[in-house]
Amino acid sequence: MASLSDFSAPRSLHPLTLVMQFLRSLPALLLLLAPTIIRGSAGETRLTLTFALMYAVITVPLIIIRYLRFRYWIEDDEIVVHSGVLTRRKRNIPVDRIQNIEIQQSLLPRLMGMAQVRLDTAGSTSSEGQLEYVSLKEAHTIRRIVREFQRAEQMQASLAQTGGRQGNKARAAAPLTPPPALSPEGLQAGTLHAADTGEGKATPTNEGDESSTPLLTMPPLRVVLMGAYRFSLLFIVLLLSATQYLQLDPEQLADLLFRGPLQDAATVIAESPWLYGSLVVFTAAVLSWLTGILTTFVRYYGFKLWLEGDKLQRKHGLLTLQEGTIPLKRVQTLILRSNPFMELRGWFRLELQTMGYDVDEQGYHVVVPFAQRNELLSIARNIRPLALPETFHSVSPITIRRHFVRYTVALLAIVIPLAQLWSTAWWGLGLVPFLGLFAYLHYRNHGYATTGNMLFIRRGVIRRYIFAVPLDKMQVFMNRASIFQRRLGLKSLSVDTAGSGSVAYPEIVDMPDAAADALLQTLHSRFQRYFRARKDEGAPSDLLDGAAAKAFATGKPEADPTAGATNASDEDTPVNHENGTQPTEPTPTEPTPPEAQAEPSSLSSTEK
């Protein structure tokens, strides 16, 4: 196995990268040659040859030079990548900034024993560093080195912590000398030291990832079942590209249908538009169902999730093998997803929102693709204590009316212009009752709850989301009232988190005015209290534990929004508590017993 010392000198990529890059550039060549190949007349053969030659003269050397220019190595606490032919790029990626190391093996590189390594850092919109391709072994070694370094650094930080418990500020100010600088000896010393202190997670598991007990493994049958609940419209694209690719002549196709063996069927269908319509719908449904199964199977085949230290690992894929790491403390919002069919049978899917940006999944990582509710919750317990509330508070029923009006206006905007051209379109107005039903379902499926240190928001009719936003990951609190909402005494409340998407995000729409204000106030003062408690405690951990967590574990959703309002009015000036930064701040007036118990314990821990 390659060791760290091998990485201190500049290294180049796997030589077979050349082959891969060459193969990859072939489609461009084909595109270039396509017209001449298809026509194939004698005069144009010369043209084809010229193109091919030009291609060989320009592209092939470019691939080779690019390969030769690409160098990477590990230096102190940075990964250095030099690349580029015309524009030369030197990139230093500090190891402690790396959020996520993805190892991905597409089919061909996989056959050649190569893998693509992507190094994600926080806040970047694309992968900062990409090694394409290195051998699989090397990919694992890089991952191991980075992880050991990060672990050693963390250990150092926590040692500094136990030394002088002086709260966050002091900890931040303490010089965080990356303990064993990444020289080979230093690293070994670091890991040895780690082993000495006997912290359970200190012993590094190498490529033998498999040794740790998996949280979830999905047998092929379950992957198929998962696919059966998903519809994919990918087949439309496939069909279109197939007809493009095969150069099918529409006239020939029609010929085949109307004069060929399918003629009888075709005439029957043509005579009855209803039959025709339902046949189209039926075929589309079956096709999308089948492609749903197929794409899911290819993607999630052999899905495996396991915990390694404080990082979640997952691995899946039939053709393209993907391995990903999610540091637990980078997890922001947990999202439970389902659709009506899945929910009927109790199936859910768990996604995590993290800071590192994953292009393929819009910033969301699927960690449990398909599991029964209880199974999923027990897995989620490893990530964060997650107690799904039994009941959600509804938003104002006026939302039904607002949504109905909105849907109807949208329908009219489609139907009226269409009906000018094609009068049958007026029948589209028959959908209006369904819009009413849909608006009602929207109301039924929309709700919120606060349990202790989480805000839960449920929304969606067909795509159903339950967002679980942890108190300590909230960023900005917002209340918003449009001109229509104000007329009806409504407000929307949203909580921004790092890395949340723009399509589906946690927002409570159309709450009664007072409830929205109260909830905002409650959330904010809880947020501040949580961090104040954590500061007093000097808790090193980012995860909820200790007295800080207990201080908020009220354990059940608040009785109702009005109760929230009374709470809020007690805490109306949350800043007052802060005035004396003493740990002996008065217990906030929420009359819940767990808090009363938790408060002294947090005091005792600070006084020690």
Place this chain on the structure above:
Amino acid sequence: MAYDNMRKLHPSAKSVWMIKYAILTTVVALGVGAYEITQIFSSADRFFPVGTYTAVVLVLGALVTIAIPLLRYKYWRFTLMDEELFLERGILNRVRTVVPLRRIQHLDVSQDVLEREFDLGKLIVHTAGTRSADVVVPGLDYAEAEQFRDDLRNYITEDAL
């Protein structure tokens, strides 16, 4: 959410916004006017006399130029508390934002050409959030904006994720 002593923006902010809208109106009116001049000698029948569109643009622009800055100023208020920055603003969409100071990632004070004339500045508070990552407080006295920035600087945390 009730906060006492909510601050208003600096009154000159209205002038800055008005000038910006006036410039925008002028640009649009010039564009429309230029188009109408090219149409003077065209033979097509005209429904409205020449210059109507320019006049409409000018009237609407004048309304916007006067009304929007006044309304925006009227509804803009904010306050800086010990632990949070609270903002309230919006003419049609009334938005209230609470930015906990511990969530500040970094701070900017910016000033454009117009603002420089009035000695105003914008305070831009960046958080790690995604949809409302940058919270902007416009129309502050420049020195004051810098003062706010310096006051808030202490809250920038090492790792707010």
